[in-house]
Amino acid sequence: EVKEADIADNRPPLLVSQSYFQLNDRFRMEDGQKVDKFITKEFIRGVVYGAQIVVTNPTSASQRLDILSQIPKGSIPVRGLRNTATQRVQLEPYSTHRLEVVFYFPASGFFPIYPVHLSKSGAVIASGDGLTFNVVDKPTSIDQTSWAWISQWGEEGSVLRYLETRNLHAIDLMKMAWRCREDGNFFSKALAILNLRGFYHPVIQGYSVMHNHKEGIAQLLLMQERFLDQCGVALSCDLITVDPINRHRYEHLEYKPLINNRAHALGGENRILNPVVRNQYSQFLRILSQQKKLDDIDHLATAYYLFLQDRVSKALAHLKEVDPANLKTRMQYDYFQAYGAFYEADLPKARRISAKYEEYPVDIWRDRFAGLTAQIKELQGAQPDVIKEGNREQEQELLAALESSLNLEVEGVKATLDFQNVSEVTVNYYEMDLEFLFSTNPFVSSGTSRFAIIQPNKAIPMRLQGKKGAKVFQLPAEYRASNVIVEVIGGGKRASTAVYANELKTTLSDSMGLLTVRHEKTGKPLPKVYVKVYADTTNGVKFFKDGYTDLRGKFDYASVSSTGIGKVRKFSVLVMSEEQGATVIEASVPQQ
Secondary structure, three states, X not given: XXXXXXXXXXXXXXXXXXXXXXOOEOEXXXXXXXXXXXXXXXXXXXXXXXXXXXXXXXXXXXXXXXXXXXXXXXXXEOOOOOOXXXXXXXXOOOEEEEEEEEEEOOOOEEEEEOOOEEEEOOEEEEEOOOEEEEEEOOOOOOOOOOXXXXXXXXXXXXXXXXXXXXXXXXXXXXHHHHHHHHOHHHHHHHHHHHHXXXXXXXXXXXXXXXXXXXXXXXXXXXXXXHHHHHHOOOEEOOOOXXXXXXXXXXXXXXXXXXXXXXXXXEOOEOOOOOHHHHHHHHHXXXXXXXXXXXXXXXXXXXHHHHHHOOOHHHHHHHHHOOOHHHOXXXXXXXXXXXXXXXXXXXXXXXXXXXXXXXXXXXXXXXXXXXXXXXXXXXXXXXXXXXXXXXXXXXXXHHHHHHOOEEEEEEEOOEEEEEEEOOOEEEEEEEEOOHHHHHHHOOOHHHOHHHHHHOOOOEEEEEEOOOOEEEEEEEOOHHHOOOOXXXXXXXXXXXXXXXXXXXXXXXXXXXXXXXXXXXXXXXXXXXXXXXXXXXXXXXXXXXXEEEEEOXXXXXXXXXXXXXXXXXXXXXXXXXXXXXXXXXXXXXXXXXXX
């Protein structure tokens, strides 16, 4: 049994509104804002409408409510709704609840609606306003400012003005598609407006093909990502230009620092060992392979990647192909010019270019040109400078320039000492019993540091001129025919080398493990020369073999039938002749 509910005595001040709208034309734009287009007068037969019900709780108490809603009399619900529905809601303090019902009128006439009612505990506490719907077959008044009317019935000028002034994202451009299909002139004007306002509509743009609109077809193709991917990374034709950078398929990257471990091509083939750089370069070459010719930017980018691989001559060749007048910015080109000038030993050119950017406002580029200038000054004798604090390479160069260093080389009786930041040294001489020393320390070339605890046979102080340079001196006469360790100490640094007095010319065939001994002056093979071999193994330094050279002056230092001494890493070989003297050489293990 359905009975009318009583009106509650103590009713909370809830707010209820019930408004009506056309489902396919619900909003309008006012001053860039979307507002509702509520209907209160005429409703059209067969058009779908909606009722928006809003309940607001302006109190501080939570309300548990039953909301009763109905569609108008004479209407039919859509979207699977019922004619009458009740919804139970928990309306929190200062909150709003919204619901909608959708319907249409199959016939014209006047139809009332039972307004929305709110009840609590079986008693009505609020309700909306009632309305009698005036349903007509055709509207007696038309909103000629709406897009729905203008797109279908408006003049061409009205449609174009609407496109120029309204929010294109808020209107359905499909409504004017029939105009674009039937009138090529209108389509061209409408498309120009859309392009000017930066708005792309795939269906409208598609009519470019129908009207053979070249610019429109180009824009349409550029928006077809999957199709363009099938065309390749780069494409240039009369219709479109596919730029991989604009399409985010490629980005020029800088790699710093990148240090190559080989100065020459391995096996005659240039290889990029860094996989990240190799993939980037391969992608770049793929782009170039799909272009008709290289432009100035391409030559500049190619020069960068070739410099990155230390392929300097080819990088400079590509750099010469660049016309700076065709570049949007000349700075990167100037940097390459200054950088390449170092390889061409044209320091005035590098200095002249770098000077142009001494006050450049962008730090990273100003510092790069300043780094080139600092290198030029260093070549002229100045001390290395740190251009930017935190630059590891520059700081290391400065520390290296300030650090003391000694390097000693002896050739015959002439010794050359390269020094830096050392003003005074002491030259020590230690005589060697080479066979005894070899037996106790076969790898004597790497073990001269142990002489630091032995008193030298002779010590000579020596002053050095300047902060950096080379000092040449002669070995004392008494040691020119002796096996001796020459040691130089100064500035907290130490340099030493073993000097062997002999007339032996030794040749190693590392791949075969064969030693050949000849007279240094005559070149004749020396037979019966004693050879002793020690091996550096995984179990330590061990005696390996000894013997004498044959009549050809040859000795197989690497072959034995059985050793059991562990895996050999390298050999140390003592070559001793009673008449021609002795020497010690180190040899690698033959690769079988």
